[in-house]
Amino acid sequence: MKAANALMAGLGTTVFEVMSALAREHQSVNLGQGFPDDIGPEPVRTAAANFLLEGHNQYPPMMGLPELRQAVAEHAKRFCGLDVDWQTEVLVTSGATEALADCLFGLIEPGDEVVLIEPLYDSYLPIVRRAGGVPRLVRLEPPFWSLSREKLAQAFSPRTKLILFNTPMNPCSKVFDAGELQFIADLCLRHDAYAVCDEVYEHIIFDQRRHLSIMALPGMRERAVRIGSAGKSFSLTGWKVGYVTAAAELMKPIAKTHQFMTFTTPPNLQWGAAVGLRLGDEYFTSLAADMQRKRDRLAGALQEIGFEVLPAHGTYFVTTDFRPLGFNGTDEDFCRHITIEAGVTAVPVSAFFDEPAAAPRHLVRFCFCKHDSTLDTAVERLVKHFGGKP
Numbered sequence: 538m539k540a541a542n543a544l545m546a547g548l549g550t551t552v553f554e555v556m557s558a559l560a561r562e563h564q565s566v567n568l569g570q571g572f573p574d575d576i577g578p579e580p581v582r583t584a585a586a587n588f589l590l591e592g593h594n595q596y597p598p599m600m601g602l603p604e605l606r607q608a609v610a611e612h613a614k615r616f617c618g619l620d621v622d623w624q625t626e627v628l629v630t631s632g633a634t635e636a637l638a639d640c641l642f643g644l645i646e647p648g649d650e651v652v653l654i655e656p657l658y659d660s661y662l663p664i665v666r667r668a669g670g671v672p673r674l675v676r677l678e679p680p681f682w683s684l685s686r687e688k689l690a691q692a693f694s695p696r697t698k699l700i701l702f703n704t705p706m707n708p709c710s711k712v713f714d715a716g717e718l719q720f721i722a723d724l725c726l727r728h729d730a731y732a733v734c735d736e737v738y739e740h741i742i743f744d745q746r747r748h749l750s751i752m753a754l755p756g757m758r759e760r761a762v763r764i765g766s767a768g769k770s771f772s773l774t775g776w777k778v779g780y781v782t783a784a785a786e787l788m789k790p791i792a793k794t795h796q797f798m799t800f801t802t803p804p805n806l807q808w809g810a811a812v813g814l815r816l817g818d819e820y821f822t823s824l825a826a827d828m829q830r831k832r833d834r835l836a837g838a839l840q841e842i843g844f845e846v847l848p849a850h851g852t853y854f855v856t857t858d859f860r861p862l863g864f865n866g867t868d869e870d871f872c873r874h875i876t877i878e879a880g881v882t883a884v885p886v887s888a889f890f891d892e893p894a895a896a897p898r899h900l901v902r903f904c905f906c907k908h909d910s911t912l913d914t915a916v917e918r919l920v921k922h923f924g925g926k927p
């Protein structure tokens with residue numbers, strides 16, 4: 538038999554699936570894969586359920602239900618001050634994962650260079666490479682994950698087609714500030730490159746920070762792509778409803794990709810997401826406040842146990858250094874160890890690097906978007922295992 542595509546066939550199983558399976562096997566508290574315990578806002582779930590029961594179950598328009606595209610445009614105006622034409626500049630996708638693939642397949646020509654920032658979300662590199670892109674990786678260094686402007690500038694060249702980055706950033710919970718975004722924008726303008734910005738955690742941002750979209754910076758409206766996810770904004774990660782915003786010309790090849798990737802997304806979930814994006818400001822404020830409180834609950838407890846807790850400015854996650862606990866082994870060993878021996882699961886941060894073996898091996902990511910009781914059970918188990926203050 539002829540060989541399959543070598544790149545795809547050669548991939549391992551994603552770390553989220555591996556760790557969730559191990560958590561199930563050992564009945565451990567799963568603080569690995571990022572999904573909330575919360576069941577999501579009632580009006581959003583009711584809207585989706587009713588829409589389905591009322592019989593709206595055939596193919597919706599290829600670009601997405603008008604109601605959702607209008608809601609995405611209104612939301613961009615409300616939170617980022619962007620004027621968006623819902624008819625030509627918004628595309629609904631089956632999750633941000635599809636949105637990312639549509640952008641990469643739609644924009645990259647084989648041989649184009651793509652600038653990426655490590656640590657990075659696990660779907661980025663395989664899709665960039667499958668699209669023929671040549672990754673140019675820039676690494677952020679723990680514990681502060683600060684961006685080296687010099688290294689970033691060196692990664693750009695006349696062959697750069699685009700930069701793909703994520704803010705707030707999974708797994709390291711960094712939020713790019715205005716100065717960093719301006720620096721990235723200047724590089725894009727100087728090198729005639731696009732910026733594809735994964736903003737799925739736009740509403741999960743802490744300590745009075747405000748989410749800034751690179752698309753709102755001068756000169757970037759025509760060359761930035763903004764990606765959001767209803768899964769993250771409404772605590773409904775299984776829904777897989779994403780949305781892309783881009784200038785009409787830039788949207789065309791992205792939408793062409795979408796039409797042959799999935800073509801559409803379930804109509805009732807789109808309807809529910811539209812209701813969600815139109816919720817009042819208090820919904821979004823309390824989502825962030827609630828997550829911040831959970832961050833503090835888990836981060837404080839992990840620190841008491843003896844972990845070094847790294848700063849977490851957004852997302853569902855807090856990253857920790859386990860070396861102060863005296864564990865000798867890699868981050869993968871540690872995650873396996875605590876799953877089996879303590880009954881708590883985390884994910885190794887090295888999985889978010891192109892070459893895990895050459896990545897930092899002392900950091901693990903814990904997810905805190907859980908009920909307080911889940912977090913408390915995890916903490917009790919870790920205290921029992923490692924000692925430390927209850």
Ligand code: PMP
Binds near residue numbers: 735765777
């Ligand atoms: N980007 C990042 C940074 C994520 O954490 C996630 C969530 N898994 C995604 C994209 C994918 O989002 P979705 O579930 O909407 O496909």
Ligand code: GLN
Binds near residue numbers: 571
């Ligand atoms: N985004 C989630 C995380 O980082 C997982 C998504 C997935 O399982 N593909 O944990």
